[in-house]
Amino acid sequence: MFKFLKEKLKEAVSKFSKKLEEEIDEPEGIEKKWKETVEIKEAKDRELKEQKAKERKEFGKKLKEKPDSEEKEKKERASEGKKSFFDRIKERFSIRTVPKEEIEEDLEKAKELEKEIIEEEKIEEDIEKAIKDEKTRKDKSEKGIGKKDKEFEEEKEREEKREAFKEKKSDSKKTEKETEKIKDSYKEKVLEESERHLSKEKGRIVQEEERAESKEEIKEKTKEETEYETQEEKNFRGFGQRIKDIFTKKELTEQQFDKLFWDLELALLENNVALEVVEKIKKDLKRELVGRKLLRGKISQEVVNALDKSIEETLSVENFDLIKIIKSSKERPFVILFLGINGSGKTTTIAKIAYALKNQKITSVIAASDTFRAAAIQQLEHHATNLDVKLIKHDYGADAAAVAYDAIEYAKAHKIDVVLIDTAGRLHSNRNLMEELKKIARVTKPNLKIFVGEAITGNDCVEQAKTFNEEIGIDGIILTKADVDEKGGAALSMSYITKKPIIYLGTGQNYDDLEIFNPNKTAESILS
Ligand SMILES: Nc1nc2c(ncn2[C@@H]2O[C@H](COP(=O)(O)OP(=O)(O)O)[C@@H](O)[C@H]2O)c(=O)[nH]1
Ligand SMILES: [Mg+2]
Secondary structure (H helix, E strand, O other), X not given: OOHHHHHHHHHHHHHHHHHHHHHXXXXXXXXXHHHHHHHHHHHHHHHHHHHHHHHHXXXXXXXXXXXXXXXXXHHHHHHXXXXXXXXXXXXXXXXXXXXXHHHHHHHHHHHHHHHHHHHHHHHHHHHHHHHHHXXXXXHHHHHOOOOHHXXXXXXXXXXXXXXXXXXXHHXXXXXXXXXXXXXXXXXXXXXXXXXHHHHHHHHHHHHHHHHHHHHHHHHHHXXXXXXXXXXXXXXXXXXXXXXXXXXXXXXXXXXHHHHHHHHHHHHHHHOOOOHHHHHHHHHHHHHHHEOOEEEOOOHHHXXXXXXXXXXXXXXXXXXXXXXXXXXXXXOOOEEEEEEOOOOOOHHHHHHHHHHHHHHOOOOEEEEEEOOOOHHHHHHHHHHHHHHOOEEEEOOOOOOHHHHHXXXXXXXXXXXXXXXXXXXXXXXXXXXXXXXXXXXXXHHHOOOEEEEEEEHHHOHHHHHHHHHHHHHOOOOEEEEEOOOOOOOOHHHHHHHHHHOOOEEEEEOOOOOOOEEEOOHHHHHHHHHO
């Protein structure tokens, strides 16, 4: 069952999905547009990267201008700050710029100078002493003349000493001047160095200020750039998504859908799916697919999902389990009337049900109400004997309703649970036979009226069920010959059109070839 429908549907769905994709996708166009978009984005990225790299390089260069031991110097500056500026300069100068030898030389000179000054003081002392001595001598000579020559010689000697001292003193003055000169140049050097240091320091401060400013500038710029970047990114993403949406998620119009649905429609019709059901499926798919943004590559799945849902709906008429209903019913005997055209499988199906009831320990009696054909009675007799089930029969041509009535009476008398009434097949267009069926129904007041139809007749079967339902009223359907029906359209359409459940599927000519019909499983098996 459903073999052809399944194959055809699969084929049609894939064809339909492919066409849908083509219709809404225009692959080349998208690819080209998408490529262009990506190229623009890549170029923009590159430009931004280069700009960033340049900024980084400049920033790095500026940073490099900083002294290596910036921290150390800062600390030094802090401690130095406590000292006076000039002292600091002097200290730096003496430490850093005057060579050791020069200082030692200066010290040596200063020592010599000191020595000379001490000596000079000593000579001055001597002179003062000599002057004093002279005075004393003069006083003495006034007192005594004999010592005159000796004193004269002494005087001469002193005179010589004085001259030598004078010479030495001028020498010493010369040295003093030189020292002064050295001292001056020393002072000059200090001043010069301090000046230089001062300007250097000033320069460094200016530089540092500049650096801080540029740092701030770069920081500001980077921030700006990042902000710009994010906005740019956002814009691009929005743009990209929009493009993608336009080309991969396109809405399918109703006209497009109608044009494309044709393959699917044909597949359904060819497989005996009733026109009404085809229309319903079309409507469902349209609702699911038209006007919705469909995603590229997911169309086939969306179509399958929509079809699956529609088919499940088509089959979803409240189902019932015959055996359970009989078991739970207090009505005894429980009367079931079987209806359907000639050769649909009523007699065979009745035998199958009697067998199933027997297996459930439910007793039954069969009413041979098909008095229209002689062979029908014999056929039932054969089954009844096989199954060891009571058969109530009248002669060929007898009143069908009377046979059914007898069967019910028999069941009542023998406490038999179920009465199964076979009827003569008749075309649904045959008025007289329909009237006879109505009479049987009136007389027997069946608990259930079951339509038996051949699955393979497809739409005909659906039409018959419709008519029987309208004329007599049916409670459920048994579809026979499902084992030879490869299309499955009737099974799909029957319940949707009659609003009656399919109770069983006849799947062969043996007594146990009767399957409970499961709508969900069927929907699954059609689309799996
Ligand atoms: N393959 C197959 N044949 C069936 C099935 N049910 C009935 N038949 C055959 O269909 C023919 C007609 O069946 P019958 O019960 O006489 O139909 P009736 O005229 O409605 O009583 C018989 O040859 C049956 O064996 C079924 O489920 N599968
Ligand atoms: Mg029959």
